[in-house]
Amino acid sequence: MSHRTLIRTKSAAALALTAGLLLAPVPSIAAAAPTTVVAPAAVDHSLHLTGAPNARDLGGYTTTDGKTVRSGLVLRSDALNALTADDLAKLVQLNVKTVEDLRTGYEQALEKDKIPAGATVYHRDVFGGSGDPLAIVDLGRAYKFMASDPAAYAAFKAVLLDIKNSPDPVLYHCTSGKDRTGFLSAVLLTILGVPRETVNEDFMLSNEYLAGEGGGSSVTGSIQSNTVEQAWLDSAFATANEKFGSFDNYVSQGLGLTSQDIADLKAKLLS
Known part of the structure; x- marks a missing residue:
């Protein structure tokens, strides 16, 4: 059992004490339409870091208009x-x-x-900056929270603007690199014009990269666990669509990105 697994196992009980922080009512949504999940791409996105198995490059994906997300500029990861x-x-x-x-x-x-x-660290607490012990008992509800809460909007906006403005590669991460990191990655890829099937593929790759990590939280569906489900991502997109009417409105009204921000992100990250 790895050192990280021991720490997570011991902390699961303490973390669960404040699970209620994110279990407050969130906007109800209609059942999300079924989405397609394709097999993992042949491209190897992994950074092959021994201590962060879910660290990978967000580049290499193709957009609906035939452009490619540049590699080496945006990296996603689990804890470092x-x-x-x-x-x-x-x-x-x-x-x-x-x-x-x-x-x-x-x-x-x-x-x-x-x-x-030489790197600078920025703390972007998606769950509100309380700094309290936290565990998500129901990740389906947590994904809806991330798509409907101002604290999450502020955190995601800050990261996206840093990606836009930084002259060097940006790495963002959470604990397992699958939920907060996974949803942010899905949002960014969608902004860039990557088709939903490919976005789903990238999201579900966490199950592959974390497969050998074993252990994790004993609380099913916790951010301390090592799996994701497609339905969780579907619920986040559905919540954003219900709250704002469309994904584009979620980006402009929720995240507060301007049309120029989006144009700049595409200019920087697409080839």
């Missing part, structure tokens, strides 16, 4: 607390200068990141 010296050297080699931490203050203290030399 278990990075080896070789892992850190690789991130330095990749020129990572900005690390966006989507976790709560409690999670940060529990699993303190190892940061590549």
Whole structure:
């Protein structure tokens, strides 16, 4: 059992104490329409970091208009607390200068990141900045929360603007790199024009990359667990659509991105 697994197992009970923080009522939604999940692409997106198995490059995907998401500019990951010296050297080699931490203050203290030399860390607490112990008993509800709560909007907007403005690669992560990181990745890829089937594929790859991590939380559906379900992502998109009328409105009214922000993101990240 890995050091990270031991820490997560011991902390599951403490984390569960504040699960209610995110179980407040959220907008009800109609059942999300079934979506297609395609088999994992042949492209290897993994960064092959020993201490962060879910670290990967968001580049290489094709948009509906035939463009390609540039590789080496946006990296997504699980927590960086278990990075080896070789892992850190690789991130330095990749020129990572900005690390966006989507976790709560409690999670940060529990699993303190190892940061590549020369990088700046920004704390973007998707769950509101309370810093209290946190666990999500029902991730289906948590995904709806991420698509409907101002704290999540602010965190995601800050990361997307940093990606737009940073001259160097940006790495963002949460604990397992699958829920907060997974939804943010889905939002960014959708903004860029990547088709939903491919967005689903990238989201579901967490199950493949975390398959050997075993253990995790004993609470089914917790952010401390190592799996994702397509229905969770579907519920987030459905919540955004219900609240704002469309994904485009979610981006402009919820996240507060301007048409120029979107144009700049596409200019930077697409080829």
